[in-house]
Amino acid sequence: MKARNFFENECSCELFPRHGYGGQEHIETLRATVTSQKTKRISWRKDQLFKLHSWIVEHNNLISEAVRKDLRKVLDMLLTLNTIAANAFNNLDDWTKAETTLNNSAKVVREARGLVLIVGTWDFALQSVLLPLISAIAAGNCVAVKTSDLTPNTSLLLSQSIPRVLDNDAIKLLNLDLPQILNTLKFDLIYFSEPSQLSTSLLSNSASVNQDTPVLQLQSGKSVTYVHSDAIIEATATRIAYAKFGINCGQSSTAPSYVLVHTESYPRPIESTAYGRIINRTHLQYLQTTLTNQLALPHSNLEFGGESDLTHLFLEPTVVSGVTLTDPLMQYDLNGPILPILEVGDVFDAARIIRERGYTPVTSIYTQTPKITTPILETTHSGTLIVNDSYIHNHMHIQERTGSWRSHIHGKYPPFASRRDVIEVVNRWSRKRLDVGGWRRFVALFLPKVWKIVVVYVAFWIGKSVGEEDGWEGVLDRIRLILP
Template sequence: MATPNYSTLVASVRKTFNSGKTKSVEWRRKQIQNVIQLIEDKKDEICQVVKKDMRKSEFEAILNEVTLTKNEGYYALNNLDSWVKPEKVKKDLLNMSNDCFIKREPYGVVLIVSPWNYPVQLALAPLIGALAAGNCVIIKPSEMTEATAEFLERTIPQYLDQDCIKVVTGGVPEISSLLKERFDYIFYTGNTMVGKIMMKAAAENLTPVTLELGGKSPVYIDSNCDFDVAAKRILWGKFVNAGQSCIAPDYILCTEEVQARFLDSMKRAIQQFFEEKNPKQSDYYCRIVNIRHFHRLKKMLNGAQIALGGATDEQDLFIEPTVLVDVKPGDAVMQEEIFGPILPIITVNGVEEALEMINEGEKPLALYVFSHDKKLAKRILDCTSSGSACINDVMVQFGLNTLPFGGVGHSGMGGYHGKHSFETFSHRRSCLMKALNMESVNGLRYPPYTERKKNFINWVIGGKGKKSSGPPFIPFLILGVLLAVVFKFGLHTQVMTCFEK
């Protein structure tokens, strides 16, 4: 089957955008409401398709695919009016009578390429931000979650403006063809390797991008810690969605003493999670997305020292929640983001060695610290860099709409959620509006350049690097009042004539 030519599709969407249809707040609000309605109406079907694709439990589907996405929509609706208002900026004396502001405008035609691990949420949550900003959108869901991709392709046109929002399905040939088209913004969630391809394609047209990637997110466990609580929180983050989360804890750093105690806590936590049953029989435990990823993960177990778990079933795409010990930085499991239910522990002498290890690698998408010692936690934050950080919990920073979610370095660029999504998909347009009068003042910039003009301009705008001994606004307030009086009573011509002499 021939790969479609997407030039006509993109051109039609761009024509719609150029008509101005998407710029009204009413249109934006209606589309976001319709996204929420889609999720409400189809929540049972959402649970069904993600179960078909990944054996995701109903609880995880409702929480991660339905509720978080709806919350993103409601947050945008509740704040949209304030987001779209022009942002007033501080003015200097020369611009006191001018209207100076930042106007947020949509970029135009946005491409959203979403991943397979949270296939509904990571398609619709960025869509909400793009719609809030007034863009037209083309969505490319992952072909690896086929049932969900078909669901999005079928239902989105039923609820959203078909002239402005399109869904394109397919695999590598389709996305490769799509990337040849010119977009005004590209938003990609996925791995670093494909992220580089996206950025290279965007560079051809100088298209701005947001890349939500991943990396090896470390967890440092301090001896001053509640191990039972830490174990439950870390293992929840590691084993939800079978570890297929970009901000899941990737590996643990701790001392040998902490490791010995923490293994007992993890064993108890796993028993509690699965009610002392085999996780394979549990309705709560997800499966690996496909056979390729299964083999990739199973290869990481070759020769590894398994402390907990380790069972696999290729036919069922099942990998048991697994903890590895005696792991070295050069081991296979440490060479790439795991993205599965395997948790390695690397022992270190203390926080100094842990910091050294973290900083020797690429900057992670998330960093986690478990300790009662706030000074220690702050020190780790000060001495490292990551897309996000969370102390004494994992992954929950993702759910707070007021925090931007994104990476740094190899873990990505840009951020979204809440207002940060609106900002991501908006161009900040600088605007200055002035009247066609007051030429006696504006004329200071025109030739001929006299000494008096120069002295006056220096007096008005110069000396800003000097530290004032008193409140700096007082002299400018007085000067502003005097100038207002001068112009109100038509004395500006006489005043400026004095400076010309």
């Protein structure tokens, strides 16, 4: 079957095209571009970011249609993508400036990694490619992209759009199996948008040529929500339902995996509205089996939902109360629209449970009392902590997002660039006095910049009067040495 062209007809095909996307020849082209240093030019980076931003704006209907055909959901992050691309374009000059030290004899510059592999995922097929792509381009890298095979419409759109929009010598799509890519093609950095046992096993395989390649990968864990007794239940229910059921049918690592509810709030139900579809039959069958095993336990209560349709990949928003930590719903990451509710005595009990279960990508706390957040904030570890919301962080571009979910893609590009220390020893004067001490340190730390120049100038002439300095060269050396 011939793949239908998105630009001729906005209706997509069922098969992802298998032609024109080689392996080693693409890598050789990208390596040649890395060697040419073309991607390190600020003008080139800005040009690519501008073109990518323009494509997102001009083809938002086409993008939304492709995502809808894959997951039957509405793409709600186009505005976020636009904002992040524009933010990278507008701030690139500042991001690429060297970081200077106190005496200006040493500085830190960020250098592009070189050739980066971005592996997209099915749950956020578009964002998992475009967000890291923006950061990788801003850092000056060449990029190879592997889209998800489970989202053929979005993958087809990207495969037809990226070669048209961006520099085809620096950014290419690979339509090969992931094991083949990792075992045969060498990269300088690999970015996985989701935790994957397959990726971990492949990279540890002795056959892999990327055993020593740095890898950026989401740290796995269950996102948790705690509802305190003073939370506004109506608003809390709406926000939790949106984050769990409305965003990709619960198939997201940042969606609440379970909810800890204070005893005083426990009897009140949580309701849901917006919806989507499960990715495939295998995953839906897994969810059905796990839910059936949970409901077979006498202490479990089905608050609502539970109906499913294997033909249409449909599973109702489902809330189960009376769940304990050892139950089937709590053993693995469900990645679906099933929300377990656990009763806890107080916030300290909630903090203990969260802490014992390890890292969480997102922790949400619903309360009207600020001090209630302290035990969870101080004693648990999570990528993001939100108070009185469950999903707003995905629509924000934080300057340096670290340690957690998709760490980097909402702001600057540190993971896609390596730090290099540059130390410059300047002329005779600074070789004799590399450390700034005494009155010079006072001047450097506490005086405004213009006064530093005045003080150094006066000190020079006093020193010259007793024959210690070497004319204007000495003045310039001192100014250069102590001004940050």
